[in-house]
Amino acid sequence: MTGNTQPSQPILRPREAFKAPETDIAGLTPFAAASYFFDQAAERLELSEAVASVLRTPYREIRVQLPLLRDDNNTFLNFTGYRVHHNGARGPYKGGIRYHPEANEDEVRALAALMSWKTALVDIPFGGAKGGINCDPFQLTSGELRRLTRDFTRKIRPIIGPYRDIPAPDVGTNAQIMAWMMDEYGRSAGHSPGVVTGKPVDLGGSLGRNEATGRGVSVITKLACEDAGVRLKGARIVIQGFGNVGSFAAKFLHDMGAKIIAVSDVRGGILDSTGLDIAALQEHVADTGSVVEFIGSQEINNEDLLITSCDILIPAALGEVIRAHNVEAIDAKVVVEAANHPITPKADAILSERGVLVVPDILANAGGVTCSYFEWTQNIQQFRWSLERVREELDRTMIKAYEDVRVMAAKESVNQRLAAFMIAVERVSRASRLRSYGE
Ligand code: NAD
Numbered sequence: 153m154t155g156n157t158q159p160s161q162p163i164l165r166p167r168e169a170f171k172a173p174e175t176d177i178a179g180l181t182p183f184a185a186a187s188y189f190f191d192q193a194a195e196r197l198e199l200s201e202a203v204a205s206v207l208r209t210p211y212r213e214i215r216v217q218l219p220l221l222r223d224d225n226n227t228f229l230n231f232t233g234y235r236v237h238h239n240g241a242r243g244p245y246k247g248g249i250r251y252h253p254e255a256n257e258d259e260v261r262a263l264a265a266l267m268s269w270k271t272a273l274v275d276i277p278f279g280g281a282k283g284g285i286n287c288d289p290f291q292l293t294s295g296e297l298r299r300l301t302r303d304f305t306r307k308i309r310p311i312i313g314p315y316r317d318i319p320a321p322d323v324g325t326n327a328q329i330m331a332w333m334m335d336e337y338g339r340s341a342g343h344s345p346g347v348v349t350g351k352p353v354d355l356g357g358s359l360g361r362n363e364a365t366g367r368g369v370s371v372i373t374k375l376a377c378e379d380a381g382v383r384l385k386g387a388r389i390v391i392q393g394f395g396n397v398g399s400f401a402a403k404f405l406h407d408m409g410a411k412i413i414a415v416s417d418v419r420g421g422i423l424d425s426t427g428l429d430i431a432a433l434q435e436h437v438a439d440t441g442s443v444v445e446f447i448g449s450q451e452i453n454n455e456d457l458l459i460t461s462c463d464i465l466i467p468a469a470l471g472e473v474i475r476a477h478n479v480e481a482i483d484a485k486v487v488v489e490a491a492n493h494p495i496t497p498k499a500d501a502i503l504s505e506r507g508v509l510v511v512p513d514i515l516a517n518a519g520g521v522t523c524s525y526f527e528w529t530q531n532i533q534q535f536r537w538s539l540e541r542v543r544e545e546l547d548r549t550m551i552k553a554y555e556d557v558r559v560m561a562a563k564e565s566v567n568q569r570l571a572a573f574m575i576a577v578e579r580v581s582r583a584s585r586l587r588s589y590g591e
Pocket of ligand 1: 323324365392393397398416417418454468469471490492517518521
């Protein structure tokens, strides 16, 4: 850490700043919303403003121009690529790359900060980063995506590497895109599978990476049920989003005896109060591309799905879906944040007041980055773990992180989100102190 980290005077931010914000999402950018939870933890930990401002703001940001000549050899598109390094005190920067038309600096910055807290909370030796390109991958051909990805990789080449910054897939990117990134990086650096995670298994990807985030969500949901006095066997679960995270969470929770009563995707939702047959639903999705029109289920829209009466609600699609306008109607005992930032700060405060147990994203969906760490470890050791070992280590890591949060929440009489942020911020600030002036 640089600068005067020894506070010459206690510069605590005024308490009023930490009340639930008056605004819901209007006026609160994604980075401001992410900083809101950090600020609460920083205040409880009595960090000086100098230290807090270093931890709140990103270390490095890069923005690159990405002109693309389309396959017709005539049309030019011009995209912008971003990579943000938030904090690297605990290890190489780590975080996904998203391809989405609305990807922008502020959102990437917010997600980079969440990665710093997530990697610290599950105690893996990484910092936090995120990247993105403001393109719609579904409108590009495979050749165009390949050229765009290679161009982006060349332009961020100086700031990535197996011991510097390790990208991974996120919304709109996948294992194939990681394969192109690895190959492009390797052209100058030599074979370097550890430069990205979430690769195809044939190129050094880890067994179990696909299912890891959903599996982690299921492990955490089981523990949260114990705390909330909900019996998981037979519990009614509603899941928004049936992509990678939502579908695997549904599968594992169904295997544990829970009843998945409603799920949705971008095309709509389905409800069956007796419990959906998840294996059959997965086949239906593989055949049709969507959960809608699943035999024996009732149609439901995404708004109504979120307010369906249930024991456990798992938003696993988008950010900011639970906000002031629908929070009062949420009828769940436990909300597990499988998506990143699905609850606005204002809605979060309201759920907390109502006694709903909210498991925060930096804990609930940390299974993906944890398995990415296993992949990186396997790459640098040039060794492959069995699926059983990956699952065992993943479960152990998630259980330990949940226990840490449970203990901190009880000790400080705070909710799980604040406890999780306090643990993470404390770990990152300690690493920063040790690197600079010592304890
Ligand atoms: P995905 O693209 O595989 O699935 C997303 C799902 O959400 C799809 O079913 C899609 O149809 C649905 N969806 C999209 N728009 C919707 C809308 N308007 N209403 C309802 N559903 C909609 O993505 P994913 O990898 O499952 O990621 C889901 C969330 O989890 C994202 O917030 C992501 O950042 C977060 N996350 C993912 C991972 C991971 O390892 N995949 C790790 C941590 C966090």
